[in-house]
Amino acid sequence: MAAVSGLVRRPLREVSGLLKRRFHWTAPAALQVTVRDAINQGMDEELERDEKVFLLGEEVAQYDGAYKVSRGLWKKYGDKRIIDTPISEMGFAGIAVGAAMAGLRPICEFMTFNFSMQAIDQVINSAAKTYYMSGGLQSVPIVFRGPNGASAGVAAQHSQCFAAWYGHCPGLKVVSPWNSEDAKGLIKSAIRDNNPVVVLENELMYGVPFEFPPEAQSKDFLIPIGKAKIERQGTHITVVSHSRPVGHCLEAAAVLSKEGVECEVINMRTIRPMDMETIEASVMKTNHLVTVEGGWPQFGVGAEICARIMEGPAFNFLDAPAVRVTGADVPMPYAKILEDNSIPQVKDIIFAIKKTLNI
Amino acid sequence: MINTRLMFCFLVLTTLVVIKESVSIHKNRQSFFFLKNYNLNSTFDTCVHSTKRLQRKNAKGQNILSTDTTKEGVKVLNRNKNTDFEKVIDRQITKESNTTLNEILKGVDYKNILVKENYINPRPFVNIDKKKNMSTDFNIYFENNKLEEYILDIPISKEELCMLYEDMFLGRMFENLVAKLYYVKKIKGFVHLYNGQEAISSGEQIPIAVGLGYSILYKKEFNITDNQAINIFNNLTKGNVLDTKGGVENVNVTSNTSGDDDSGSNKENVPDVDVVVCFLGDGTSNIGQFFESLNLSSIYNLPILFIIENNNWAIGMEGSRSSSNDLMNNYNKSMAFNIDTYKVDGNDVLNIYKLAKKKINEIRKRQSGPVLIEAITYRTRGHSLADPDELRISEEKVSWKNRDPITILSSYMKKQNIVQDSYFDDVKKN
Numbered sequence: 149m150a151a152v153s154g155l156v157r158r159p160l161r162e163v164s165g166l167l168k169r170r171f172h173w174t175a176p177a178a179l180q181v182t183v184r185d186a187i188n189q190g191m192d193e194e195l196e197r198d199e200k201v202f203l204l205g206e207e208v209a210q211y212d213g214a215y216k217v218s219r220g221l222w223k224k225y226g227d228k229r230i231i232d233t234p235i236s237e238m239g240f241a242g243i244a245v246g247a248a249m250a251g252l253r254p255i256c257e258f259m260t261f262n263f264s265m266q267a268i269d270q271v272i273n274s275a276a277k278t279y280y281m282s283g284g285l286q287s288v289p290i291v292f293r294g295p296n297g298a299s300a301g302v303a304a305q306h307s308q309c310f311a312a313w314y315g316h317c318p319g320l321k322v323v324s325p326w327n328s329e330d331a332k333g334l335i336k337s338a339i340r341d342n343n344p345v346v347v348l349e350n351e352l353m354y355g356v357p358f359e360f361p362p363e364a365q366s367k368d369f370l371i372p373i374g375k376a377k378i379e380r381q382g383t384h385i386t387v388v389s390h391s392r393p394v395g396h397c398l399e400a401a402a403v404l405s406k407e408g409v410e411c412e413v414i415n416m417r418t419i420r421p422m423d424m425e426t427i428e429a430s431v432m433k434t435n436h437l438v439t440v441e442g443g444w445p446q447f448g449v450g451a452e453i454c455a456r457i458m459e460g461p462a463f464n465f466l467d468a469p470a471v472r473v474t475g476a477d478v479p480m481p482y483a484k485i486l487e488d489n490s491i492p493q494v495k496d497i498i499f500a501i502k503k504t505l506n507i
Numbered sequence: 508m509i510n511t512r513l514m515f516c517f518l519v520l521t522t523l524v525v526i527k528e529s530v531s532i533h534k535n536r537q538s539f540f541f542l543k544n545y546n547l548n549s550t551f552d553t554c555v556h557s558t559k560r561l562q563r564k565n566a567k568g569q570n571i572l573s574t575d576t577t578k579e580g581v582k583v584l585n586r587n588k589n590t591d592f593e594k595v596i597d598r599q600i601t602k603e604s605n606t607t608l609n610e611i612l613k614g615v616d617y618k619n620i621l622v623k624e625n626y627i628n629p630r631p632f633v634n635i636d637k638k639k640n641m642s643t644d645f646n647i648y649f650e651n652n653k654l655e656e657y658i659l660d661i662p663i664s665k666e667e668l669c670m671l672y673e674d675m676f677l678g679r680m681f682e683n684l685v686a687k688l689y690y691v692k693k694i695k696g697f698v699h700l701y702n703g704q705e706a707i708s709s710g711e712q713i714p715i716a717v718g719l720g721y722s723i724l725y726k727k728e729f730n731i732t733d734n735q736a737i738n739i740f741n742n743l744t745k746g747n748v749l750d751t752k753g754g755v756e757n758v759n760v761t762s763n764t765s766g767d768d769d770s771g772s773n774k775e776n777v778p779d780v781d782v783v784v785c786f787l788g789d790g791t792s793n794i795g796q797f798f799e800s801l802n803l804s805s806i807y808n809l810p811i812l813f814i815i816e817n818n819n820w821a822i823g824m825e826g827s828r829s830s831s832n833d834l835m836n837n838y839n840k841s842m843a844f845n846i847d848t849y850k851v852d853g854n855d856v857l858n859i860y861k862l863a864k865k866k867i868n869e870i871r872k873r874q875s876g877p878v879l880i881e882a883i884t885y886r887t888r889g890h891s892l893a894d895p896d897e898l899r900i901s902e903e904k905v906s907w908k909n910r911d912p913i914t915i916l917s918s919y920m921k922k923q924n925i926v927q928d929s930y931f932d933d934v935k936k937n
Contacts, residue, residue, distance in 0.1 A: 234806065239799030246783075 179365070180357040186328035186364075187217050187293075187349065190335040191255065193367050195225055198253065201339060204231040204240055205257030205294075214259050215295065215354055241267035241292075245274045248290040253339060258294035261310045261348065268313075275344040276319030289342045293335065296324075296348035297391065297442045298491050304479035309443030311390065314346045315419040315452070321373055322420040324348045324390040327358040330417055333371030341373065348419075350392045376423040378430070382412030385501055386430040388453060389440035390416040393473075393492055397440055400497040411501065419449060427453065428462040436504045437470040440492055445474040468504045473497055661861040665925050671856050672920070675913050676934055689892050782870050783811045790821030792837045793830055801844045804877040810870045812863075813841070813879040816853065822890040823898050841879040853882030854912040857919070885910070 181189075195201050207214045209222040209232040222230040233240040237258065244256040258264045264271060275288045297309040314322045321343050325331040331349065338345035363369060379394065380401055387397045394415045401411035412430050416423065431437050437457060439450035450472035457463060457470060476490040791797060792815055804811050815837050819826040832839050838848040849866075851858050859882060869875040885907040889896035920926050 234802065236799035236803060238796045239803045242796065242800065243803060 179360045181328045181360040182355055182357045183325070183328045183331045183349070184215070184217050184354040186332040186360070187335055188219060188221070190332040191218065191339075192221060192224070194336055194339045195221065195229060197367070198339075200251065201253045201255065202229045202231065202247075203255045203257065204233055204244060205255075206233055206235060206259050208232060208257055213257075215351060217354065218257070237263050237266035238270060241270040242274065244290055245270050245288060248275070248288045248344075249278070249286055253289050253291075255291045255293060255339065258292065260299075260306055260351070261294050261296040262306050262308055264292065264294070264310065271314075271344070271346070272317050272320070276317050278319075279343070280319055287342050288344050290344045291335070291338045291347060292344070293338075293347035293349060295351035295354070297350055298475070298480055298487075299351045301482065301484070301487065302480075303482040307480035309348075309441070309475070310346075311348055311419050311441070312443055312448045312452075314348075315422075315449065316447075317420075319344070320420060321345045321418070322348065323373055323418050325417065326353070326391055326394040326415050327356075328360055329358065329364045330371065330377075330415070332364060333369050334373070334417065337370040337373055340370070345373070348391065353392055356395075371417065373418050374421045374423055376417055376426045377415045378412060378426065379415045380411065380413040382410040382434065384410050384434055385436040385438060385505060386412045386414065386427070386434045387438050387440060387497070387501065388414045388416060388427055390419060390449065391442065393440045393442055393497075396492065396494050396497055400494045400501065403494070403498060404501060409501065409505065409507070416449075422452070422456070424453075424456055424460065428457065428460055431457060431462040432465045435465050435467040437466065438473060438497070438500050438504055439470065440473045440497055440500075442475050442491055444477050445472060446477065448472070448474055450474055468506065471500045471504050473500045661865055663857060663861065667860070668916070668920060668925060669930075671860060672913070672916055673934055675856065675916070679913060686888075686892060782867050783809070784814065784867075785811060786814050786816060788821070789815060789817040789819060789826055789837055790824065790829060792840060798840070798844075801841055801846060801877075801879075805844045805846050808876045810873070811877045812866060812870065813846075813877070815879070815881045817881055817883050818853075818886045820886070820890070820899065822894060825898075835881075835883060838879060838881040846877050846879050847875060848879045848881070850881045851883070853884030854910045854915060856912055856916050884912075887911075 191203065195203070203218060203221065208218050209227070209230045211232075212219040212222070218230065233243075241256055241264075244254040247254050258267070271292060275290055275292075278286050278288050296311070298307040311322065311324060314320055321338075321341065323334045323338060323345060325334045325347070335347055338347055376388075380398060382401065387401070389397050394413065397411070397413045401413055404411060412434055414427060414430060427437075437454075439453050441449045443449065445451070454470045454472065457466070473492045473496055475492065478490060480490055481487055785800075787797065801813070803809070804813075817826070817835060817837055819835065821829060826837075827834055830837065836850075838850055841848050849862060851862060853859065859880075862880065866875070866878050866880070870878065885904075887904065887908065888894075917931060920930075921928070
């Protein structure tokens with residue numbers, strides 16, 4: 149009898165819920181969005197907002213993107229906005245720069261930034277220097293984007309990190325997102341910016357889901373270029389990084405917090421113009437510094453941060469020399485063990501932190 | 508003792524092997540590495556050698572390499588084959604070999620193929636005499652003799668002629684002034700002057716200026732009014748950093764020193780820009796970027812007009828040494844991409860003007876796709892003012908001075924009695 153009444157009661161409860169029609173308020177629960185979908189959303193919203201924006205690159209239209217980042221855009225916007233190009237980087241980068249000079253707002257996608265070396269003359273000589281050389285007359289509102297840095301098992305010629313190369317050039321803005329919120333905000337502000345911007349994404353982060361806060365779901369969510377974010381507050385040491393190593397730093401911080409060491413993790417977000425104010429403020433608070441990056445050590449992002457710290461007021465607050473954790477000074481090997489050890493791992497970061505803190 | 512002897516024998520053997528291999532390479536391949544005194548006859552020897560081998564015969568009088576698929580031959584081919592792949596490959600091999608051997612054995616006279624009258628080795632290791640490549644006789648360069656018929660229907664008015672003349676003259680005066688200032692050290696950096704080639708830019712600029720368009724130049728641009736000229740002089744000499752910080756090469760418009768720059772995309776979305784004109788030199792027509800831009804412009808059907816200013820000389824590299832195409836035939840490069848090409852005398856303003864007008868109007872109305880024009884000219888000065896210009900022969904320079912574009916146009920105007928003689932003096936004063 150009770151079982152039979154139970155059988156009847158449950159559906160009645162559900163039906164009564166429907167009949168009552170009360171407002172079903174879901175808490176803004178953790179919406180998990182991958183970096184790939186975030187970039188897709190960002191580009192989709194900008195393409196809708198401004199007719200002058202268009203995307204060109206290899207396998208971007210009918211193939212839905214080499215890494216499926218531009219999935220669904222060709223079906224929505226058609227051949228005039230999403231353009232497939234042949235394998236001629238110099239050629240289509242030149243087309244993009246010329247279109248930007250004529251007034252359009254192109255997004256030029258390189259399949260990886262290693263192939264941007266074929267077109268680096270267009271990026272630097274044609275795009276970056278033009279505004280200066282023309283005395284402010286000719287602006288180039290272009291975005292170069294694509295995956296940068298080490299991937300899984302693609303060996304030396306497809307694993308170079310170009311943050312240092314492009315960060316070296318005045319006239320360019322260089323941006324390096326880590327999570328999906330960064331990716332969406334930075335690509336939107338890059339497209340709306342009137343300067344040439346290089347967006348260095350990471351192929352291994354494309355499939356990683358992150359929590360998407362509600363303000364990031366709006367169509368006007370912009371992250372200002374030139375501002376770093378403090379991902380985790382801490383007191384003992386400052387750890388600065390960009391792109392994928394930020395995740396490793398957070399893991400290292402979690403491990404070390406069990407031992408009592410509180411790390412302050414800063415996600416740089418932009419490499420040029422670099423946000424030294426947050427880094428200096430953080431160093432003045434914690435008195436120790438470790439920089440982490442995936443690129444090679446010589447003339448790299450970490451070297452630049454250390455040099456600027458030395459030149460600024462934060463030097464007087466340092467209790468130990470700043471340490472850089474970088475990729476090995478070697479072309480990326482193919483063998484799995486060697487490859488894993490050529491990129492900064494969590495244990496390397498922990499080792500460096502302990503070394504500076506003299507633990 | 509034994510070791511030294513062994514080493515000696517080893518060395519001797521290796522040298523013998525090396526010599527033998529090198530000799531065999533020389534026989535089988537046409538390699539020039541072992542020929543110090545290169546002669547044309549040696550190529551014939553190797554070709555003859557290879558064809559003779561194919562015709563070698565048995566004692567019975569049968570060809571050793573036979574094309575007959577007799578039973579014996581087929582048995583050799585039909586080993587135990589389990590894979591389809593091998594069968595397919597064999598079919599291909601027999602097919603191909605049959606056709607080539609048959610053609611040869613039919614009696615194709617290989618001697619006539621090899622003995623061409625004007626056979627020029629494209630990769631000489633011996634210095635070619637400079638006289639052979641002297642560009643004095645320009646008439647041999649114009650293959651497109653039907654050009655005048657093609658552009659007959661386009662009229663030119665007196666005002667247009669005067670405009671062209673004044674533009675060229677202004678350019679010449681500007682260039683000479685800049686040279687003077689450079690020698691007095693008021694201008695620094697590189698100065699690449701355009702003397703002798705003014706016809707091309709004035710011929711192209713004016714039809715563009717009539718409608719809107721962007722032009723990107725290789726050499727220095729001087730299509731400017733008098734006021735602008737004065738401004739530019741001020742900037743260059745006093746070092747005012749107001750307008751142009753790029754120096755001499757970027758006075759008016761952004762120019763790509765390494766080559767060209769495709770700005771012709773999505774013209775439908777930007778209605779102001781109808782046509783893009785892109786100037787290059789013959790030296791940069793070998794860069795990869797040029798071929799990429801030709802390919803892209805023909806795929807996307809861009810409204811772009813390429814102009815190759817062919818003066819046969821990069822700084823010190825003559826065209827025959829740097830380009831693999833025939834002399835003065837750089838337009839062949841665009842024919843591979845299905846682009847309309849034309850070849851023009853670059854010192855005759857009227858030809859260029861009429862052709863450019865016609866083509867630009869066609870492109871504006873979207874009646875034609877991309878176009879390439881090759882204009883043959885000569886530069887009277889060196890590549891830059893720092894260039895001593897010793898590699899060019901004086902006879903060459905003197906013969907081209909007779910083809911100065913300004914004198915050609917003025918003599919034409921005088922003959923046709925379009926303008927009085929005093930006009931030219933007025934232009935000089937103003």
